[in-house]
Amino acid sequence: VSIVQSVRWGDRGVVIIDQRLLPEKCVERELTTLDEVCDAIRTLAVRGAPAIGIAGAMGLVVSTRPRKGDSREGYIEALRANAETIRATRPTAVNLPWALARMVRVGEAQAGDSEVIHKRLFDEASAILAEDRAMCRSIGEHGVALITPNARIITHCNTGALATGGIGTALAPIYLAAERGLAPQVFADETRPLMQGSRLTAWELSQANIAVSILPDSAAASLMREKKIDLVIVGADRIAANGDVANKIGTYSLAIAAKHHGVPFYVAAPSSTIDPETASGADIHIEQRGADEVRRTGGTITAPTDVDVYNPAFDVTPASLITAIITDRGVHKPPFHFPA
Ligand code: MRU
Numbered sequence: 001v002s003i004v005q006s007v008r009w010g011d012r013g014v015v016i017i018d019q020r021l022l023p024e025k026c027v028e029r030e031l032t033t034l035d036e037v038c039d040a041i042r043t044l045a046v047r048g049a050p051a052i053g054i055a056g057a058m059g060l061v062v063s064t065r066p067r068k069g070d071s072r073e074g075y076i077e078a079l080r081a082n083a084e085t086i087r088a089t090r091p092t093a094v095n096l097p098w099a100l101a102r103m104v105r106v107g108e109a110q111a112g113d114s115e116v117i118h119k120r121l122f123d124e125a126s127a128i129l130a131e132d133r134a135m136c137r138s139i140g141e142h143g144v145a146l147i148t149p150n151a152r153i154i155t156h157c158n159t160g161a162l163a164t165g166g167i168g169t170a171l172a173p174i175y176l177a178a179e180r181g182l183a184p185q186v187f188a189d190e191t192r193p194l195m196q197g198s199r200l201t202a203w204e205l206s207q208a209n210i211a212v213s214i215l216p217d218s219a220a221a222s223l224m225r226e227k228k229i230d231l232v233i234v235g236a237d238r239i240a241a242n243g244d245v246a247n248k249i250g251t252y253s254l255a256i257a258a259k260h261h262g263v264p265f266y267v268a269a270p271s272s273t274i275d276p277e278t279a280s281g282a283d284i285h286i287e288q289r290g291a292d293e294v295r296r297t298g299g300t301i302t303a304p305t306d307v308d309v310y311n312p313a314f315d316v317t318p319a320s321l322i323t324a325i326i327t328d329r330g331v332h333k334p335p336f337h338f339p340a
Helices: 034-042 049-067 072-087 095-109 114-144 171-179 196-207 217-225 251-261
Strands: 007-009 014-017 028-031 152-155 185-189 211-215 231-234 238-240 245-248 265-268 314-317 324-327 330-332
Touching (some): 007 049, 014 049, 028 034, 028 049, 034 072, 049 095, 072 095, 072 114, 095 114, 114 171, 114 330, 152 171, 152 217, 211 217, 231 251, 245 251, 251 265
Parallel strands (some): 152 185, 152 231, 185 211, 231 265
Antiparallel strands (some): 014 028, 324 330
């Protein structure tokens, strides 16, 4: 599978594909300061749970580079402060705090001066990227076993190469199914309000020559009623210990529709998305985003400019609606239990 690289090292910083400009333009942007890293994550220039974890870790290295002549204590202090600033950009995907906490732990444990610690952290962020790539592959290998020839698959949001360091989470089994001649047919929810399905998933699957149609989110249930869908696969931003899953807003309605119509509902995610510290979905902090994301569509005013808006970026799908959770470790069936 040949795919785009959403996050990589550049000469001066972290290079990302600016996902705000897709599908019109595929343009890279280099992030060289703490502010640029935070802004890119907050505005979804880089997005998707695994990708923000990777960009956060690599961005932390870039942000502490000016401190590498400092005393060991000064450097560690900056490391902790910058990690906290990056963590605060988006609250729901656990991959971001997971990657940052790992970086801070490794930095604190490394003996030597700030130069040595800095070099160690560069290697650790590179390892986080490489591990994510490998986890995507394993998710694909486990998940492809669930895909029958010519399967008609609904997905939501973007969970592919753009959202990860590799071939994706929910899209990984689809990439491998295509590679193995199973000819999957993908139905991508548009994913209002920010259109990750129509802008990003449709773009990346088309690039890979995989059959994809887009539909308004509100059309998914009808498509299932017409018996035109064999399975649903979505990603996750945080999986609680009991198997409740936070993912892009609209995932919960898709799960309810799938349950009603007897369509299998799969969640695919790397181990870094499992949060054993969170007991259930009720404990997950759901990000609320700005009103103008809903009042305006593609820059055009599509609502009274002062109307109240409800704009949660994510919702929680209870474990009871999930057929199986596919991770890099295998296919987990209910009852789910992800202990620390
Ligand atoms: O707001 P986004 O675009 O970062 O939301 C992304 C999602 O909800 C994805 O489905 C999730 O991160 C899994 S992607 C590998």
